[in-house]
Amino acid sequence: MPGFDSIIDQERPIRTLASFLTHGTIPHALLFTGIEGVGKRTAAIAFAMACNCMGGPRENGTAAAGRPPATARACGECPACRKIAAGRHPDVLRVVPDGAQVKIEQVRDLCQSLALKPYEARVRVAVIAEAHRLTTAAGNALLKMLEEPPDRTVLILTAPQTADLLPTVVSRCRHLRFKPIARKHLAAMLVRAYGFTADEAALTAAMANGSVTRALAMQRSHWVRRRNWFLSELAALPRQPVASLLALAERVALAKEDIPDYLELASSWVRDLAVARHDPEQILHQDLRPEITAAAQSVRQGFVPLASTGLAETQRRIQANANPRLSLEALFIRLAAKPISTNASAACTISRDAWICGSSATWPGARTCT
Numbered sequence: 001m002p003g004f005d006s007i008i009d010q011e012r013p014i015r016t017l018a019s020f021l022t023h024g025t026i027p028h029a030l031l032f033t034g035i036e037g038v039g040k041r042t043a044a045i046a047f048a049m050a051c052n053c054m055g056g057p058r059e060n061g062t063a064a065a066g067r068p069p070a071t072a073r074a075c076g077e078c079p080a081c082r083k084i085a086a087g088r089h090p091d092v093l094r095v096v097p098d099g100a101q102v103k104i105e106q107v108r109d110l111c112q113s114l115a116l117k118p119y120e121a122r123v124r125v126a127v128i129a130e131a132h133r134l135t136t137a138a139g140n141a142l143l144k145m146l147e148e149p150p151d152r153t154v155l156i157l158t159a160p161q162t163a164d165l166l167p168t169v170v171s172r173c174r175h176l177r178f179k180p181i182a183r184k185h186l187a188a189m190l191v192r193a194y195g196f197t198a199d200e201a202a203l204t205a206a207m208a209n210g211s212v213t214r215a216l217a218m219q220r221s222h223w224v225r226r227r228n229w230f231l232s233e234l235a236a237l238p239r240q241p242v243a244s245l246l247a248l249a250e251r252v253a254l255a256k257e258d259i260p261d262y263l264e265l266a267s268s269w270v271r272d273l274a275v276a277r278h279d280p281e282q283i284l285h286q287d288l289r290p291e292i293t294a295a296a297q298s299v300r301q302g303f304v305p306l307a308s309t310g311l312a313e314t315q316r317r318i319q320a321n322a323n324p325r326l327s328l329e330a331l332f333i334r335l336a337a338k339p340i341s342t343n344a345s346a347a348c349t350i351s352r353d354a355w356i357c358g359s360s361a362t363w364p365g366a367r368t369c370t
Contacts, residue, residue: 034178037213132164180210
């Protein structure tokens with residue numbers, strides 16, 4: 001059942017919410033920011049439960065009307081807690097984007113609902129998820145409600161960052177930032193709550209950018225297998241004819257929704273090559289540590305900044321709606337540029353612009369160097 005105890009590695013915002021509850025100083029509007037999958041929605045539900053838990057302070061056998069309980073921990077067992085956790089409480093409302101946007105009609109409907117008295121809650125809670133998707137008209141309508149907040153009502157907005165919202169909306173909310181979950185805490189949660197093995201959890205947590213949502217999506221998409229294939233293709237780039245580079249770009253481009261993940265994988269690979277010589281413990285792909293360490297010994301000077309620049313440029317182009325296939329073709333050809341090598345016996349020659357040269361490392365699913 002949702003509760004503050006189920007939210008990991010977010011001590012500061014949870015401590016602040018608990019303080020609001022125990023001191024009876026609940027703001028009329030809260031803004032939770034942070035990447036997806038760090039506990040914003042769970043915190044909103046837990047806060048609604050704590051505000052309305054019937055296990056709080058009582059007067060004459062009933063919950064004290066009009067004020068929150070004296071504890072930040074909801075019981076999770078009373079009728080109010082159960083209804084909120086199940087999404088069936090009439091006074092806990094949630095607005096989510098209709099398609100790509102939160103539209104003005106949705107905000108108007110919410111305003112009409114909040115104009116009525118709560119049915120049974122001491123503190124009514126309305127959550128606007130992904131508030132950065134508010135249209136301009138919807139944002140202005142919301143602003144009017146924030147300027148004249150309804151009684152016994154808390155508005156909770158969630159968004160990735162404050163810059164995505166109207167400054168006038170942000171200024172009328174109490175802002176709480178939810179940070180990416182630390183790798184060790186995320187790995188422990190994946191083992192405890194989702195049945196990952198320790199090795200799976202460590203690898204997934206290293207690449208999930210502090211997000212539970214992303215970690216679970218990676219597991220569902222057989223991420224390790226896709227990673228092994230893609231990294232083996234990257235390592236083989238300098239040994240391939242141009243036709244193979246173009247074919248790889250086409251294959252990656254067809255999985256349009258996965259392109260950002262593939263580019264991030266390439267960036268993490270380049271990062272690992274950079275840190276492997278100096279601090280192997282910081283390698284993200286620890287299960288490939290021997291291969292990465294061996295490959296890093298043969299990386300030519302200047303490759304890391306070159307590759308990083310190329311990847312960043314490709315990401316910018318694709319985000320600007322450039323043709324993904326053409327952008328990937330340019331990237332792969334750039335990374336695969338043939339080296340001017342003085343070592344004719346190098347097992348794997350890689351780019352003049354410095355990929356991997358002379359490495360005997362082998363990758364899961366990789367081609368053998370000849």
